[in-house]
Amino acid sequence: xxxxxxxxxxxxxxxxxxxxxxxxxxxxxxxxxxxxxxxxxxxxxxxxxxxxxxxxxxxxxxxxxxxxxxxxxxxxxxxxxxxxxxxxxxxxxxxxxxxxxxxxxxxxxxxxxxxxxxxxxxxxxxxxxxxxxxxxxxxxxxxxxxxxxxxxxxxxxxxxxxxxxxxxxxxxxxxxxxxxxxxxxxxxxxxxxxxxxxxxxxxxxxxxxxxxxxxxxxxxxxxxxxxxxxxxxxxxxxxxxxxxxxxxxxxxxxxxxxxxxxxxxxxxxxxxxxxxxxxxxxxxxxxxxxxxxxx
Ligand SMILES: *[C@@H]1O[C@H](CO)[C@@H](O)[C@H](O)[C@H]1NC(C)=O
Ligand SMILES: *[C@@H]1O[C@H](CO)[C@@H](O)[C@H](O)[C@H]1NC(C)=O
Ligand SMILES: *[C@@H]1O[C@H](CO)[C@@H](O)[C@H](O)[C@H]1NC(C)=O
Numbered sequence: 001x002x003x004x005x006x007x008x009x010x011x012x013x014x015x016x017x018x019x020x021x022x023x024x025x026x027x028x029x030x031x032x033x034x035x036x037x038x039x040x041x042x043x044x045x046x047x048x049x050x051x052x053x054x055x056x057x058x059x060x061x062x063x064x065x066x067x068x069x070x071x072x073x074x075x076x077x078x079x080x081x082x083x084x085x086x087x088x089x090x091x092x093x094x095x096x097x098x099x100x101x102x103x104x105x106x107x108x109x110x111x112x113x114x115x116x117x118x119x120x121x122x123x124x125x126x127x128x129x130x131x132x133x134x135x136x137x138x139x140x141x142x143x144x145x146x147x148x149x150x151x152x153x154x155x156x157x158x159x160x161x162x163x164x165x166x167x168x169x170x171x172x173x174x175x176x177x178x179x180x181x182x183x184x185x186x187x188x189x190x191x192x193x194x195x196x197x198x199x200x201x202x203x204x205x206x207x208x209x210x211x212x213x214x215x216x217x218x219x220x221x222x223x224x225x226x227x228x229x230x231x232x233x234x235x236x237x238x239x240x241x242x243x244x245x246x247x248x249x250x251x252x253x254x255x256x257x258x259x260x261x262x263x264x265x266x267x268x269x270x271x272x273x274x275x276x277x278x279x280x281x282x283x284x285x286x287x288x289x290x291x292x293x294x295x
Contacts, residue, residue, distance in 0.1 A: 020217040022048060029187070031058030034209065046216075050188040051209040052078075052085060059187030062219070065093065065228055067181045067238035069221020070247045072146030072157070075105075076213040077114060078188070079139035082107025084203030086191035087212045089145050093180035094228035097124035101154060101166075101182070103145050105138065106195045107210075114138055115272065118156050120166045123175040128287070130164055131273035132266060142215060149221075150248040151178065151239070155259075162259040163266050165293065172288040179235060181224040188212050220247065260295040267294055 020026075028035050034051035035058045050058045071091065078085050085107035092100040100121035108114055113133045120128045136143065146157040154177065156164040168176040188210065192203045222238035222245075224230035230238075242248035255263070275281065276290035 018218060018220040020219040022046075022217055025064075025217065025219060026060045026062055026184075029059045029061045029185070031056040034058040035060070048214040050087075050186070050212050050214070052188045052190060053208040053210075054205045057187060057189035059185065059189075061186075062184040063227075064223040064225060065181035065183045065230070066091075066219070066221035066223055067179070067230065067235060068149050068151070068242045068245070068248060070146060070148045070218065071184050071221055072144050072216075072218045073186070073214050074142035074144050074216040075138075075186075076140075076142045077105050077138045078107055078210045078212050081110045081204050081207050082114070082139070082210060083109045083196040083201040084190060084192035085188065085210050086195050087186075087188050089186045091147060091149075091182035091184050092121075093182050095124075095180050099123070099177045099180045099182060100126065101147050101149070101156070101177070103147075103156065106191065108196055109201060116158070116163070117273075118164050120154070120177075122177055125175075127275060127281075128166075128289075129273060129275050130271065132163060132270040133272060134158075135270060142213070144216070146218070148247055148252060149177065149182075150245075150252060151242050152253045153255075155252075161262050162255070163263075165255060165259075165263065165295075167289065167292045169289040169292055172291065174287075174289045178239075181228070181230050181235070181238075183228070184219070186214070220245075255295055263295055 034056060036049040037047060039046040077087055087105040090100060090102040092098060098121060102119040104117040106115040106117060115131050116134060117129055117131045119126050144159050148155040152168055154166040155162050170176050190203055193199050222241045224234050226234055276286060276293055
């Protein structure tokens with residue numbers, strides 16, 4: 001009896017992920033005329049479409065920022081000739097020396113591969129780009145993109161598979177994201193000057209409007225209501241909550257063997273750019289956290 005109760009609690013700790021109601025948790029930040037949705041008030045308008053045309057892109061953001069947690073959404077990226085389009089899903093603080101965790105999906109001409117670029121900013125310093133190709137067609141169906149953030153590490157996840165980790169490397173002199181609450185943001189915009197094949201392929205406006213579709217928003221995180229920075233009490237509460245949350249407990253405190261294998265698989269098959277190996281860019285001084293970026 002006791003044992004089954006413990007097991008039950010443990011599995012509840014591991015699997016609970018909170019569904020989010022789009023209009024309760026988010027608002028439209030720009031390009032309102034290019035945001036469309038389907039569903040009903042009861043189902044929370046489950047499908048959100050962001051569009052980009054020659055007048056504007058569009059985007060949305062969470063009403064509250066969060067300190068630690070798991071956040072994800074399912075996205076079906078712009079199909080066909082998506083060259084020049086950038087669909088983004090990221091988290092970002094409002095400090096001057098901001099923190100940011102980025103997924104950027106760089107479109108391509110029909111039949112050529114999208115790039116998924118990720119980046120991490122801590123205390124206003126980024127320059128940590130990694131770029132990978134997908135192992136599936138991200139325009140054919142919805143796939144889940146998520147960020148798990150706790151006091152030990154940050155995982156970038158695609159369909160639950162880790163594609164990138166950022167460890168707490170304060171011991172190596174690298175600031176960690178540990179006090180700035182982050183908003184959850186997404187947008188679709190024109191990135192033609194740099195996005196596709198180094199900016200060589202412009203956007204083809206005859207294909208407009210470009211559409212990215214979203215569904216299944218999940219937010220299981222510690223919300224800060226005194227936005228954008230939070231009160232000291234709120235921040236302390238979130239820093240404490242991480243220890244009793246599923247996202248701040250085993251198995252999420254270090255990479256599991258499966259995650260190590262997944263990262264090695266990404267590294268050998270899908271990575272096309274890694275700042276850690278771009279020696280010239282950093283004057284032949286590898287950024288310190290790179291020592292732990294790949295298992
Ligand atoms: C933008 O697209 C619309 C619809 O295709 C077109 O009528 C208009 O001329 C375009 N505007 C510009 C500035 O290209
Ligand atoms: C687009 O396709 C080209 C040719 O296959 C490839 O080199 C490039 O990495 C692809 N992705 C982007 C975003 O340019
Ligand atoms: C690169 O390193 C060399 C040798 O340590 C140094 O002289 C130079 O100033 C550095 N350049 C930059 C841009 O940091």
